[in-house]
Amino acid sequence: MSSMPPKYVSTTNACKLCAPLGAALAFKGVAGAVPFLHGSQGCATYMRRYIISHFNEPIDIASSALGEKNAIFGGGPNLKLGLTNVIKKYRPELIGIATTCLTETIGDDVGRFLFEYVREVNDPALLPKLVRVSTPSYSGTHMDGFHAAVTALLETLAENVAINDTVTVLPGLVSPADLRHLREIMVDFALPPVILPDYSDTLDGPALSRYQNIPAGGTTIDEISKTGSSRAVIEFGRTLVDYHGGGKFLEKRFGRTRHCLGLPIGIRETDAFFNVLTSLSNREAMPANYSAERGRLIDSMVDGHKYLSGKRAVIYGEEDLVVGLTAFLSEIGVKPVLCASGGKSGHLAEAIRAVTDGVLAESPLIRAGTDFFEIAEEATALSPDLIIGHSKGYPLARKLAIPLIRLGFPIHDRMGGQRILHIGYRGAQRLFDEIVNAIIEQKQTASPVGYSYM
């Protein structure tokens, strides 16, 4: 059940993205921030295109645009020139600098370059905050880049100011709709949150009359600085349990209480999250509107359970998303037959075991560090009824002629990827309705009769 050695040398249709993309996404969730990739121009442009196609928002990612000479003599001068140009044009409050495979391999010392840069300017006080993160693309996935950027933000900006009543939430890569719901939940529990990152506005903004060079929204630097003395830290992601990231940093450096929870998808994982909030807010129970949501969710699960009983699902995507979805599917009677991810934290199998123990009779096949070639190979043998994941599973769903429930990132073949709600009872309700209706539709379409009453 633990991860096996890779079956093939080559990778076909990867089920992961590279680390700098994750870092750029995380930096997009900081107010006034411009992500900056230290590398060749193509990296920034490719990632912009990839991210734009999901969010349909302007995604400006600067680049030090290294050329051949820089690769030989070092990228320092280009990095500094790039920073100066970004500062002139964007007037940012923060620049999030992520490395790439090129600059990691040529051995650029970004820390030193930034130190020199700050020393060389006339008035360092006028500089934006410079936060750097090492994200070689030959190591890990976009999730590693994402978490590393969050960690770097905290390491650079968190302070031990007067103890405040905020609760820091490190949600990981969730949708803008998830972030909005998360904030709503926290506010309803009367727990003022600092959510890092929060790209709910920057990556899902309104139509405007004037173009904003840096879209409004995001976690402010002031909020991030408060995290060092916030009441508690909630970090989503079962695979992060012993990860030395943002949560552990705040725990170790500032003695904050860290709650590492599963991504709150489905009933039990959301219950666990709400229990923590209930206890943090010294309440007897969750607010009534949420217990009502939970009640309606369970009621609908009863109504629909016969349609789903024994249906077989293939799930793929980021490890923690896969864990959350597997938890939920096992609650609604769908049998996860294959749980796959391009990531390889080493904790996927254990996390899936934890969320399925006592609920699933049979363990799903688990594949970490895999690609869509292997996923397709395994899936075909498992004859699933549905596939759950982002848009890149579409060729497989098409080949098997079964529904694809689109969620996560990227959604490149539908509108509204940023508005998909995954978390909380409300997210589970939406997921449930979509999954059960996809199964009903499949049955309806396959029927020679054409019932309008299913």
Added chain:
Amino acid sequence: MQAAILDERKEQIHRTGDSPCEIACDKDSLAGAVSQRACVFCGSRVVLYPIADALHLVHGPIGCAVYTWDIRGALSSGADLHRLSFSTDLQERDVIFGGEKKLKAALLELIARHQPKAAFVYSTCIVGIIGDDLEAVCRSVEAETGIPVIPVQSEGFKGNKRAGYQAACRAMFRLVGTGETTGISPYSINILGDFNLAGEIWLVRDYFKRMGIEVVANITGDGRVDDIRRCHGAALNVVQCSGSTMDLANMMEERYGTPSLRVSYFGIEDMADSLYSVAAHFNNPEITERTKEVVRREVSAIMPELKRYQQALIGKKAAIYVGGAFKAFSLVKAFRMLGMSVAMVGSQTGTREDYQELAAICDPGTIIVDDANPLELTAFLEEKSVDIFVGGVKERPIAYKLGVGFCDHNHERKECLAGFSGMLNFAREVYASVMSPVWRFVP
């Protein structure tokens, strides 16, 4: 407005009318300017991508392969190996100890699995740094498998997108001349620089067929390795998108004496000119006659509907930012045909000559820009208050955030915009966006 333009960028922007067009271009992108350009690898990848029966293996960390997985609208009439994304997914230990062994194993594995007609191996940034000997690995796999295995020197940082085009042309040129050319008609051409987006090359091939001209190789839309191997047997290279494949035409002219013609299949005027110039090259009265017939029939088929769009769109204003400047010429003319004016036009990879030619056909006061970025484009769109912006995915959100219509004319598109019927589709696209009721609601 001026705040949007960095000093170092000023020479790459020209306004027609005030002075001769001395625009600076073909420069490396400025650090921190947020250029819309990609890299050398991107240039190679877009050109070779549509060769559908070749294996395209990206040697490097996962990003370069995964961001170019099935992103083009380049259709194939058969094989579709090009739609898969292959990578050696280099890991830290490969970077330290070298990736040659992994590359060889990956090539052998994939060639055995897919039986391609040839393999292209793309070099990425770090491969250029860690010093893997791509040539040697390719040679040894070629010897073992018996298919051409061709390295593409596309390290991202070694120049800009144009350098990538050249690397792709050098890679293809290794195939040229290795196939049998008997039985090729004296009235024969290769189509260079059409990528069969939404089936465009099929449309263009049909025109040539009706003219009595044989197409030997599609380079590269719906491309096939065996066709490229024998394409030196064609009498003429017909080159569109000159930035990307002109180098191949030049190499073929030098070695095989194949002459070439620059054409464009966008817009009625340029499409017709292209067919007439090919006909003129062969100087055969029958071909000339048939060409006139093709143009007459195609134009008359689209004119009634096109006129309706013209009436609605007359007087509207457009802005253009595309990859290659040559496409921009055709777009300026196509908009003019629709009764629209063009207030800004730019490209990622234009040459001085391209921009001068553009300046010559544009109205006074038109902004011409090389290697622009989001803030410049935003400033230009706001200044000129245009009704529609033509570009690619990266330009789309800029237009939409400003409440401006948009037409995708880049390689991701799924609409056929080439040929005569493509002009009609283009007019429909422009109409659909410009005339949408949605603009009533934007602030």
